Amino acid sequence: MTFSIVARSADGTAHGVAVASKFLAVGAAVPAAEAAVGALATQSYANLAYRPQGLALLRTGTAAADVVAGLTAADPGRAQRQLGVVGTGGDGAGWTGPGCHGWAGGAYGDGFAIQGNILTGPEVVEAMRLAWLAGDPAAPLARRLLAALRAGDAAGGDKRGRQSAALLVVSPGQGYGGTGDTVVDLRVDDHPAPCAELARLLGIHSLLFDRPDPATLLDLDGDLATEIRTLLTVRGHTHSDLDTALASWAGVENLEERLVPGRIDPLVLTHLRTT
Template identity: 70%
Template sequence: MTFSIVARSDDGRFHGVAVASKFLAVGALVPAAEAEVGALATQAHANLAYGPQGLALLRTGLGAADVIAGLTAADSGRASRQLGVVDAEGGAATYTGPDCHDWAGGQAGDGWAAQGNILVGPEVVDAMRDAWLGGDGGRRFAERLLDALRAGDEAGGDRRGRQSAALLVVARRGGYGGGTDVVIDLRVDDHPDPVTELARLLDVHVMLFEKPDPATLLDLTGELATEVAALLSAAGHAPAEAVDAAVDAALADWAGVENLEERMVPGRIDPVVLAHLRSHP
């Protein structure tokens, strides 16, 4: 009922899962990940205990293949299960029980595993593999996962149709404000084109929550500070006075309302923030 990719970033910092299915709220069931531990997807006639149990096994240092062996050996329903696992070191393995509905299967390589069931055919997994391996290493890890999921979707995906998709990415202290390991947890629970909608949500997430690129920051002085002050005034956040520090304070106040606080750098402005301010009605 599902196709997914689980992976680790090349630098080992990120682990994640991207998944889509003709099934309501697939993101609530299939993906599981823990920073610096690993990631897994449990699907087909999913055994939801595989999530916490698999992470517990990974936490002990077991490799991906051994985790799958341990989980399936203790499960009388293993013939109808499907599972993909990537461990902390980038070892990967996939398992498809013989009773999974056709087409069902998976592939794994260094740092990734792709699998699916009730698919139009093996070309779905092939497409995910090729997209992952051929992806631009400069792309954000989450974008690479989504690219692979989109490739599987465009190759036909779940032969019953489309309904939901999800993206989960973790990294040590990589989440909001550095206070969580959950970098991204986006879910499209019921939608006619869930992978496209997931891509839209990821774009919004990047705009709101990603840290700015230091190389692109602009000094909030001179003509730019004057422009920003005018834009803030039009948005109802007029600076207290016409000095750079007051403009900076007003910008931070506006950014908090717009949920852009992660992109704030005192005395400077992120071009992403500036573009959003300029487009503000």
């Protein structure tokens, strides 16, 4: 009923899951991830107990293949289950029970597990595999996962149609404000084009919450400072200290994660100029 990719970033610091299905709110059932531990996807009559049990096994250093073997061996419903698991090192692993609705199968390799059932055919998994392998290893994991998911969607996806999609990425201390581990947690629960909508949401998320690129920051001085003060004044943010005025406006716009004292992110500047 679903196709998904579970993967680890090239540097090993992030883990995540991207999933889509003709199923309401697939993100509520399939993905699970824990920073510095691993990630998994449980689907095809999803066994939700796999999520805490799988993460508990990964937490002890159990290899992905052994996590899959342990979870499925203890499950009397394993014939209809599908599972993908990635740990902190080595290959991803998975299970496709013989009772899964066709087409069903998966592909696995270093740091990734791809799986799907009720698909238009094996071309869905293959398109996802190729997209993952072709991705820039230095790119954010969320972007790589989404690219693979969209490749599977474009190749046919769930043969019943489209309804929901989700994206979950974790990394130690990389969540909002540095106070958590959840980097991205986005869900499209009921939509005619869920993968495209998920991409739109990720674009907004990146604008609001990604850290600024130090190489692109602009100094808050000269004509630029004058322009920014004028724009802020028009919007009612008139504090005499420019950084304070900018922070006041950015807080309203939810752009506080992109602020750097004495400088401005070009994406923040564009937003200020156009809103």
